[in-house]
Amino acid sequence: MQVDTILKSQISNLKSQISNLKFQVSSFKLLRSLMYENKNKKTAPTAPKLTSLSELGEFGLIDRLTKNVKHYHPETLKGIGDDAAVFDLGDKVMLMSTDLLVEGIHFDLTYMPFKHLGYKAAVVNISDIAAMNGIPMQMTVSLAVSSRFSAEALDELYAGIIMACDKYKVDLVGGDTSSNVKGLMISVTVTGIANKEDVTYRSGARPGDLLCVTGDLGSAYIGLLVLEREKSVFQVDPNMQPELTGFDYQVGRQLRPEARTDVRNLLIGIGVRPTSMIDISDGLASEILHICKHSGVGCKLFEGKIPMDAHTREVAKEYKIIPSVAALSGGEDYELLFTVKQDDYEKIKDIAGISIIGHMTAAAEGKYMITPDGKAVPITAQGWDGMRRDA
Amino acid sequence: MQVDTILKSQISNLKSQISNLKFQVSSFKLLRSLMYENKNKKTAPTAPKLTSLSELGEFGLIDRLTKNVKHYHPETLKGIGDDAAVFDLGDKVMLMSTDLLVEGIHFDLTYMPFKHLGYKAAVVNISDIAAMNGIPMQMTVSLAVSSRFSAEALDELYAGIIMACDKYKVDLVGGDTSSNVKGLMISVTVTGIANKEDVTYRSGARPGDLLCVTGDLGSAYIGLLVLEREKSVFQVDPNMQPELTGFDYQVGRQLRPEARTDVRNLLIGIGVRPTSMIDISDGLASEILHICKHSGVGCKLFEGKIPMDAHTREVAKEYKIIPSVAALSGGEDYELLFTVKQDDYEKIKDIAGISIIGHMTAAAEGKYMITPDGKAVPITAQGWDGMRRDA
Numbered sequence: 140m141q142v143d144t145i146l147k148s149q150i151s152n153l154k155s156q157i158s159n160l161k162f163q164v165s166s167f168k169l170l171r172s173l174m175y176e177n178k179n180k181k182t183a184p185t186a187p188k189l190t191s192l193s194e195l196g197e198f199g200l201i202d203r204l205t206k207n208v209k210h211y212h213p214e215t216l217k218g219i220g221d222d223a224a225v226f227d228l229g230d231k232v233m234l235m236s237t238d239l240l241v242e243g244i245h246f247d248l249t250y251m252p253f254k255h256l257g258y259k260a261a262v263v264n265i266s267d268i269a270a271m272n273g274i275p276m277q278m279t280v281s282l283a284v285s286s287r288f289s290a291e292a293l294d295e296l297y298a299g300i301i302m303a304c305d306k307y308k309v310d311l312v313g314g315d316t317s318s319n320v321k322g323l324m325i326s327v328t329v330t331g332i333a334n335k336e337d338v339t340y341r342s343g344a345r346p347g348d349l350l351c352v353t354g355d356l357g358s359a360y361i362g363l364l365v366l367e368r369e370k371s372v373f374q375v376d377p378n379m380q381p382e383l384t385g386f387d388y389q390v391g392r393q394l395r396p397e398a399r400t401d402v403r404n405l406l407i408g409i410g411v412r413p414t415s416m417i418d419i420s421d422g423l424a425s426e427i428l429h430i431c432k433h434s435g436v437g438c439k440l441f442e443g444k445i446p447m448d449a450h451t452r453e454v455a456k457e458y459k460i461i462p463s464v465a466a467l468s469g470g471e472d473y474e475l476l477f478t479v480k481q482d483d484y485e486k487i488k489d490i491a492g493i494s495i496i497g498h499m500t501a502a503a504e505g506k507y508m509i510t511p512d513g514k515a516v517p518i519t520a521q522g523w524d525g526m527r528r529d530a
Numbered sequence: 531m532q533v534d535t536i537l538k539s540q541i542s543n544l545k546s547q548i549s550n551l552k553f554q555v556s557s558f559k560l561l562r563s564l565m566y567e568n569k570n571k572k573t574a575p576t577a578p579k580l581t582s583l584s585e586l587g588e589f590g591l592i593d594r595l596t597k598n599v600k601h602y603h604p605e606t607l608k609g610i611g612d613d614a615a616v617f618d619l620g621d622k623v624m625l626m627s628t629d630l631l632v633e634g635i636h637f638d639l640t641y642m643p644f645k646h647l648g649y650k651a652a653v654v655n656i657s658d659i660a661a662m663n664g665i666p667m668q669m670t671v672s673l674a675v676s677s678r679f680s681a682e683a684l685d686e687l688y689a690g691i692i693m694a695c696d697k698y699k700v701d702l703v704g705g706d707t708s709s710n711v712k713g714l715m716i717s718v719t720v721t722g723i724a725n726k727e728d729v730t731y732r733s734g735a736r737p738g739d740l741l742c743v744t745g746d747l748g749s750a751y752i753g754l755l756v757l758e759r760e761k762s763v764f765q766v767d768p769n770m771q772p773e774l775t776g777f778d779y780q781v782g783r784q785l786r787p788e789a790r791t792d793v794r795n796l797l798i799g800i801g802v803r804p805t806s807m808i809d810i811s812d813g814l815a816s817e818i819l820h821i822c823k824h825s826g827v828g829c830k831l832f833e834g835k836i837p838m839d840a841h842t843r844e845v846a847k848e849y850k851i852i853p854s855v856a857a858l859s860g861g862e863d864y865e866l867l868f869t870v871k872q873d874d875y876e877k878i879k880d881i882a883g884i885s886i887i888g889h890m891t892a893a894a895e896g897k898y899m900i901t902p903d904g905k906a907v908p909i910t911a912q913g914w915d916g917m918r919r920d921a
Contacts, residue, residue: 187682189680189681189682189683190680190681190682191677191680191681192675192677192679192680192681192684192709193677194681195681197707197708200681200684200707201705201707203681203685204684204685204688204707205688205702207688207689207692208692208695208701208702209692209695209696209701210701210703211695211699211700211701212667212668212699212701214667215667215668215701215703217703218701218702218703218704219702219703219704219705223704224668224670224703224704226667226668226703226721228619233624233721235668235670235703235704235719235721236670236704237670237672237704237705237706237717237719238672238706239672239673239674239706239707239708239717241674241708241709241710241711242711243711244674244708244709244710244711245708276603276605276606276617277603277606277615277617277626279615279626279627279628279719281628281629281630281717282630283630283632283635283715284583286582286583286584288583289580289581289582289583290580290581290582290583290585290586290591290594291578291580291581292580293583293591293595294594294595297595297596297598298598301598301599301600304599304600304602305600308602308603309602310601310602310603310606310609311596311599311609311610312601312606312608312609312610312615312617312626313609313610313614313615313626313627313628314592314610314628315628315629315630315717316588316591316592316595316630317588317630317632317635317636318583318632318635319632319635319715320632320633320634320635320712320713321711321712321713322711322712324674324710324715326628326630326672326706326717328626328628328670328719330617330624330626330721
């Protein structure tokens with residue numbers, strides 16, 4: 140019996156050696172063709188037309204890259220396409236989500252202190268676990284850093300990460316640290332636990348469900364505009380003092396967002412189980428469309444119901460932005476967008492910090508925002524560029 | 531009762547608003563001081579001395595950054611400091627590990643085809659799960675890519691990732707895709723499952739245990755040298771054809787490593803339970819020192835027992851490198867280094883593909899390599915720079 144096992148493992152060993160050798164041959168051929176390709180690059184008469192990444196956009200690229208992905212484990216209840224992956228543990232599930240923050244793309248160290256950056260990097264990931272109605276548990280943090288950064292700067296960054304881990308009770312359990320050719324890159328992965336029947340997917344909304352959102356929206360984006368403005372002023376005249384007084388709320392929402400892990404208990408407390416949920420990282424419009432797509436429903440959103448800070452509305456107007464557009468397309472609020480059954484209306488309508496902003500419809504009815512004067516405007520996921528043009 | 535819950539949640543909401551406001555005030559102060567600091571940078575009479583990252587080294591930096599890390603969940607059995615974090619699920623545990631690959635630091639696209647790069651990025655992470663004696667389960671892949679890359683290049687990269695996922699039966703369940711200012715960066719996180727009593731930590735080795743290694747070592751590093759040489763030749767004269775014939779094994783080990791997930795079953799088959807285990811990513815010497823440090827033991831390694839491919843030895847000599855140094859300091863072999871009880875000697879001594887290369891001793895006896903002529907040389911973790919100087 141034991142000899143059998145040994146033999147079998149030796150056979151499997153040999154087979155893997157053969158497959159190894161075959162791959163080495165193909166490696167070698169591929170390598171040679173690659174080197175030839177590089178060599179002939181300049182003289183190649185008809186290079187194949189390549190697709191630039193900007194043509195595809197982030198979601199188009201992800202769809203393209205992951206279309207051949209298969210699952211091998213029945214425990215994988217959800218893979219790509221929600222706020223977190225879901226792995227079956229019996230009564231409970233394990234959630235996993237990951238986010239990347241790249242200097243020059245996601246943050247600007249001119250006005251983003253390292254401690255805040257660390258805090259935010261942790262929070263945006265924890266927010267994904269909150270969006271699945273889970274409890275965050277563990278985190279890994281990987282850094283790629285160029286030699287321009289000092290250990291003291293990274294101390295601050297980690298102080299922010301550890302501060303968030305302390306607040307949200309998340310165990311920092313690993314990571315990887317590497318040099319980088321240029322700039323700073325932070326990759327965070329977070330896991331969480333949830334009861335299997337409590338997990339909220341993007342796909343659970345049904346026609347008639349109420350569309351709800353926590354907190355208020357648009358301030359993080361306005362905070363970014365304020366910071367960008369002060370940065371320009373500062374670049375022109377380094378003796379100018381940054382004029383942030385009066386923008387504390389907006390700047391705080393941008394530099395130090397929070398994850399709404401409290402919403403899970405709030406909803407349990409009032410006996411409401413959300414039918415679908417997502418966190419608002421890209422803007423209300425984009426997140427609503429995700430829920431509609433994954434749930435196969437349409438929606439009616441009432442513009443006048445979108446919760447916004449009064450001062451944020453004013454500042455938006457100063458920047459010549461329609462306030463609701465800051466909420467719809469601004470993003471980075473990290474509030475939760477969720478749907479509940481219509482029957483739960485009485486339970487949820489008077490809860491402070493939760494706004495009912497519309498309801499879901501049949502897919503055929505489309506996805507519309509109803510303006511205060513009754514016009515129906517199709518909801519589209521605008522990029523940030525779109526915002527100022529429309530204003 | 532329900533009113534109570536609502537009130538409590540409103541109170542907690544208010545408290546969190548207060549804490550939010552306090553932090554915003556501190557954000558604002560910090561921000562102002564930061565902008566002032568930037569402004570005064572040139573005129574500051576005594577800037578504090580900052581610590582460069584190169585002074586600390588990777589492990590020194592990790593120790594420094596993570597010294598304040600606390601755990602909040604008793605389920606976290608192991609955090610930072612092993613091949614993977616370990617989370618208690620009852621009879622089983624969940625493993626999690628993450629690795630970063632940065633262009634210009636970890637790979638060179640001159641000779642690394644995208645498909646191989648994807649394959650390798652997946653494999654080096656799966657190897658960490660194998661090193662914990664676990665079964666890999668799920669993977670997330672995050673990419674930061676500059677506009678220099680085409681969708682077709684990323685198709686190839688993903689084809690390699692998916693090929694590895696198929697071979698090792700790992701579910702690709704998520705990730706994040708971002709622009710990058712420069713270059714390509716790949717961050718992979720992998721999870722796995724293991725029986726709680728089967729998990730092998732770096733800390734389990736005891737004096738008297740046998741030190742074993744799978745496969746052969748040093749070829750991946752020699753493969754890298756061959757590729758680097760051909761790259762230089764190619765840069766001098768682009769009409770030269772790369773001369774890789776005869777180096778298939780070494781080049782294959784560098785461009786397309788495999789994870790030894792098969793070792794788990796092999797050891798179960800012969801009834802041997804390893805007492806500690808680690809995968810060889812940084813070189814045999816560095817990994818032995820990790821086991822010694824975490825287990826609180828010393829070791830005697832016999833140079834003549836280190837398994838190496840005969841041709842790799844020859845090529846090493848051509849490059850004026852002592853062959854064993856390629857194994858000790860080269861890294862990237864992704865074989866498994868493990869210890870077993872001395873009682874298991876008979877079971878393991880004749881297994882093809884496993885070499886007994888030494889044994890563990892009391893910590894006080896030190897960490898030595900015994901050369902074929904009987905000299906005892908202290909084992910040190912040399913950087914790559916050290917290798918050629920010593921040769």
